[in-house]
Amino acid sequence: MTDQSRPTPTPRTAAVIPAAGRGVRLGPGAPKALRALSGTPMLIHAVRAMANSRAVSLVVVVAPKDGAAEVKHLLDEHALPERTDFLVVPGGETRQESVRLGLAALPADITAVLVHDAARPLVPVDTVDAVVEAVRDGAPAVVPALPLADTVKEVEPGEKGEPEPVVATPARARLRAVQTPQGFDRATLVRAHDTIAASGEGATDCAGMVEQLGVPVVVVPGHEEAFKVTRPLDLVLAEAVLARRRANDGF
Ligand SMILES: Nc1ccn([C@@H]2O[C@H](COP(=O)(O)OP(=O)(O)OP(=O)(O)O)[C@@H](O)[C@H]2O)c(=O)n1
Ligand SMILES: C[C@](O)(CO)[C@H](O)COP(=O)(O)O
Numbered sequence: 001m002t003d004q005s006r007p008t009p010t011p012r013t014a015a016v017i018p019a020a021g022r023g024v025r026l027g028p029g030a031p032k033a034l035r036a037l038s039g040t041p042m043l044i045h046a047v048r049a050m051a052n053s054r055a056v057s058l059v060v061v062v063a064p065k066d067g068a069a070e071v072k073h074l075l076d077e078h079a080l081p082e083r084t085d086f087l088v089v090p091g092g093e094t095r096q097e098s099v100r101l102g103l104a105a106l107p108a109d110i111t112a113v114l115v116h117d118a119a120r121p122l123v124p125v126d127t128v129d130a131v132v133e134a135v136r137d138g139a140p141a142v143v144p145a146l147p148l149a150d151t152v153k154e155v156e157p158g159e160k161g162e163p164e165p166v167v168a169t170p171a172r173a174r175l176r177a178v179q180t181p182q183g184f185d186r187a188t189l190v191r192a193h194d195t196i197a198a199s200g201e202g203a204t205d206c207a208g209m210v211e212q213l214g215v216p217v218v219v220v221p222g223h224e225e226a227f228k229v230t231r232p233l234d235l236v237l238a239e240a241v242l243a244r245r246r247a248n249d250g251f
Contacts, residue, residue, distance in 0.1 A: 011111040013132055014058040015050035015181060016102035019043050019118035020065060020091020025230050031064040032229070033118035034074075038242045042229060043071065044078045045121030050114065050181065051084040052125045055132040059084055060105050061118075062091040062098040096202050096209075100193045106186070112136065113189055115206050116181035122241050123181065123226035130220045131183040141210040142183040144222035145176035179222040182207050188215055 023032025033043040043061065050056050063071035068090045075086050089105045091098035099115055106113065112135045114128070127144050134142040151172055155164040182205060192209040196202065203209045207217045225241055227234065 011136060012057055012109050013055050013112040013114065013135075014060060014106055014110045015053075015056050015114040015116055016060045016062065016099060016106075017043070017046055017050065017116050017118050018062045018091065018095050018098040018102065019046070019071070020062050020067075020098045021095065021119070022064075023119075026235070027232060031067060033064070034067065034070070035235075037121060037229075037235070037238050040078070041074055042121045043118045044074060046116060046118045046123075047075065047080065047086075049121065049123045049125065050116055050128060051081045053128040053132065054083075055129060055136075056114065057084060058087065058107070058110065060087045060089065060102045062102040063088050065090050065092075094202075096193075096197060099206060100197065103186075103190055103193060111186050112183065113186045114181035114183050115189075117228060119228045119230065120180050120226050121229065122238060123179070124223050127179075127221075127223045127226055128181055131181050134218060134220050135183040135185065139183075139218050140185045140188040140215050141207050141217040143178050143205070143207045143217060143219055144181070144226065145178045145219045146222045146224070148172055148175050148177055176219055177222075178205060178207070178219075179226040179228070180205075184210065188213070 019033035021032055026032050029035055034041050037045055047059055050059050061071055068088050072088045087105055089101055092101055131142050131144055152170055152175060153166045154168040155166055158164045188210060189206060192213050196209040196212050201212060211217050229235060229238055
């Protein structure tokens with residue numbers, strides 16, 4: 001019998017930050033998450049972006065495979081909110097594997113999980129909070145996303161540099177470019193990783209695996225500043241965003 005006089009406890013939310021990628025598209029250098037933006041490692045910006053949400057009580061950083069000690073040291077030497085706990089685990093060969101390793105490190109009382117790319121260091125806290133709120137309102141999977149500015153063509157991929165035949169032009173008004181953090185009911189995300197990854201299938205984001213389970217995924221508004229640092233020009237944009245923030249509010 002349940003005690004109806006007791007209030008329902010607020011779900012304890014953790015953020016898992018996959019940060020174990022190399023950053024091949026960014027060019028030669030340190031692993032992408034450890035490269036500096038305005039003098040601070042990209043990873044620290046991403047960790048602060050999660051920890052600045054009052055809803056997030058634990059941040060799990062999935063570090064480059066042989067970089068866990070360095071990441072622990074970085075977390076120790078940068079100012080981070082005291083109310084947040086931090087864990088560091090070594091990552092895997094793919095983003096999917098790194099997320100799975102992060103999920104495996106979560107304590108039992110975590111019921112909601114955000115998965116956030118270290119490569120999206122500048123996501124505003126309002127976007128993080130909007131994702132958490134939708135999960136707390138009962139959505140098993142939530143992604144922030146933006147409408148597209150470009151028209152998208154589906155092609156028959158060919159040899160590099162060769163013209164590729166267009167197969168279709170999806171209706172742009174129905175398309176969204178998906179960002180992170182993506183938010184999940186923990187049990188749903190773990191089930192997706194256990195069943196979809198085990199079947200050899202995968203997806204380029206966590207929500208794609210949840211969709212393959214047949215579980216509904218919803219979109220909330222994303223933010224332009226939540227862009228992914230992927231190629232060198234993205235670093236220029238990231239520095240410009242940080243300079244504008246400093247000018248606006250002394251950040
Ligand atoms: N084995 C991997 C690969 C990627 N990631 C993380 O997943 C996020 C999104 O990946 P992406 O932007 O593709 O990063 P990289 O894999 O580093 O980039 P690239 O494909 O250019 O090497 C990044 O925060 C990255 O660190 C990870 O944790 N483990
Ligand atoms: C998860 C993601 O950022 C959503 O847009 C994206 O799919 C990651 O792709 P990547 O090739 O691993 O950067």
